[in-house]
Amino acid sequence: MADPSLALLTVTQAVGLFQSFLPKFTEISAVDPVDNPQLVRDVRRGEVAAVVLTLGIGAMASGFTESPVPAISSAVAAFALIVLSEGALNARNGVNDNA
Secondary structure, three states, X not given: OOOOHHHHHHHXXXXXXXXXXXXXXXXXXXXXXXXXXXXXXXXXXXXXXXHHHHHHHHHXXXXXXXXXXXXXXXXXXXXXXXXXXXXXXXXXXXXXXXX
């Protein structure tokens, strides 16, 4: 089995990149996407930038270790963080409609 340290590095870098390129989850979930399309564009652009860099770091780490584990871990981390940010973006849909 490959050394997990570079795989862990890719996961922590993914979290850091998503924090850098996206607004806070509380800001994303507090805004209605229909009323604020600019925030939706910012989130999607941030996701693209963070995913590209995350996958690049994973590919470089896999090249160093000659193991697919860092690339796989970066892809899984990016997928999980996209699911979280899209969930926060759509959190208001159907919630507090009567408020």
